[in-house]
Amino acid sequence: MVMRRGVSAAIAALAMTLSLITAVRADAHPLHTTLTEIAVTPNTLRATVRIFADDLGHAVGSRTNDLGIGTYVASAMVFLDGQNRAIAARSCGVKRSGDLLWVCIEVTDARPMSLRNTLLCEQFRDQINIVQIAAGGTKRGLVFTRGDGPKRLL
Amino acid sequence: MSDFATYVQFGFRHIVDVEAMDHILFLLALAAIYRWRDTKSALWVVTAFTLGHSVTLGLAVTKLVQLPTSLIEFLIPLTIVVTGLENLLTSDEQRRMRRVWYRPLIAGVFGLIHGAGFANYLNALFVEHVALPLFGFNVGIELGQVLILTFAAALLGGIDFMLSKTRAWSALWPAYRVRVTTVSLVIVAVASRWAMERAPW
Numbered sequence: 001m002v003m004r005r006g007v008s009a010a011i012a013a014l015a016m017t018l019s020l021i022t023a024v025r026a027d028a029h030p031l032h033t034t035l036t037e038i039a040v041t042p043n044t045l046r047a048t049v050r051i052f053a054d055d056l057g058h059a060v061g062s063r064t065n066d067l068g069i070g071t072y073v074a075s076a077m078v079f080l081d082g083q084n085r086a087i088a089a090r091s092c093g094v095k096r097s098g099d100l101l102w103v104c105i106e107v108t109d110a111r112p113m114s115l116r117n118t119l120l121c122e123q124f125r126d127q128i129n130i131v132q133i134a135a136g137g138t139k140r141g142l143v144f145t146r147g148d149g150p151k152r153l154l
Numbered sequence: 155m156s157d158f159a160t161y162v163q164f165g166f167r168h169i170v171d172v173e174a175m176d177h178i179l180f181l182l183a184l185a186a187i188y189r190w191r192d193t194k195s196a197l198w199v200v201t202a203f204t205l206g207h208s209v210t211l212g213l214a215v216t217k218l219v220q221l222p223t224s225l226i227e228f229l230i231p232l233t234i235v236v237t238g239l240e241n242l243l244t245s246d247e248q249r250r251m252r253r254v255w256y257r258p259l260i261a262g263v264f265g266l267i268h269g270a271g272f273a274n275y276l277n278a279l280f281v282e283h284v285a286l287p288l289f290g291f292n293v294g295i296e297l298g299q300v301l302i303l304t305f306a307a308a309l310l311g312g313i314d315f316m317l318s319k320t321r322a323w324s325a326l327w328p329a330y331r332v333r334v335t336t337v338s339l340v341i342v343a344v345a346s347r348w349a350m351e352r353a354p355w
Binding site: 030031052145 | 156159
């Protein structure tokens with residue numbers, strides 16, 4: 001009886017080891033992260049998103065021109081008004097610097113109250129999007145991960 | 155939330171995630187030989203790992219040291235394999251005979267390698283103001299490590315408890331040694347596969 005229990009435990013340990021070896025991913029541990037700086041002035045809100053080019057490649061596929069990138073970023077970073085209605089944002093340029101892309105989007109003539117940031121969350125389960133907001137001399141930060149809803153901007 | 159708190163949360167969330175399995179597995183490899191009564195020794199080892207990992211992160215992010223990512227990604231699983239093998243091949247008696255700083259030294263040196271794993275990403279992202287993000291990220295990583303080690307201690311304690319109820323082991327081996335061997339074998343097997351898949355050649 002004792003012997004049988006020992007053999008069962010050994011088989012269970014072996015099975016666990018084999019399943020771990022095959023299941024646990026061998027990928028390295030990259031930082032799936034974007035950093036967005038938002039500057040709020042009385043008439044304009046301008047967001048500059050820093051995003052790794054190879055990460056973005058997963059999301060935009062072959063649409064790697066400025067228009068494709070701007071469209072993707074504006075669709076994943078949505079500014080909302082006080083009634084939770086989306087406010088249209090427009091692209092204000094894309095700059096490439098090494099592995100990083102700097103994507104600018106802006107909102108004019110509207111006052112966004114909150115932000116939903118799902119950048120690359122559909123691609124990476126561990127995506128973390130950091131947002132830093134500067135408005136009227138004050139600064140604050142937000143962190144978005146997969147499944148997060150809108151968060152208040154100010 | 156302040157900028158600093160944002161970066162602390164960034165580091166914490168990054169490490170307390172199943173995707174951070176290489177880091178978690180290394181912590182488990184370090185913790186695998188300790189029992190509740192060894193808490194002080196375990197804390198020294200983890201502190202040494204933290205110091206090593208902070209030193210390289212600081213050096214690499216401030217561009218004083220530049221290390222190729224592919225090499226670092228290969229070395230990280232190797233540090234896990236070596237730690238697991240040390241668990242398996244060194245007896246308690248041998249550990250007692252060695253100097254007290256021997257295991258913290260290993261953890262510190264391996265921490266140097268793990269810190270470099272994050273550095274290239276942080277360097278690229280926080281181009282112009284890296285000090286505050288780096289410090290906040292590191293604080294978040296350390297808080298995450300404390301949480302992971304708490305879970306590891308509970309897991310290892312649970313394994314010890316179950317083994318102590320099984321007479322089959324006690325006749326051959328003490329339950330503690332069975333735990334160290336089983337956990338370390340699993341760790342060595344998983345990390346060896348990672349090392350082979352990440353080999354730069």
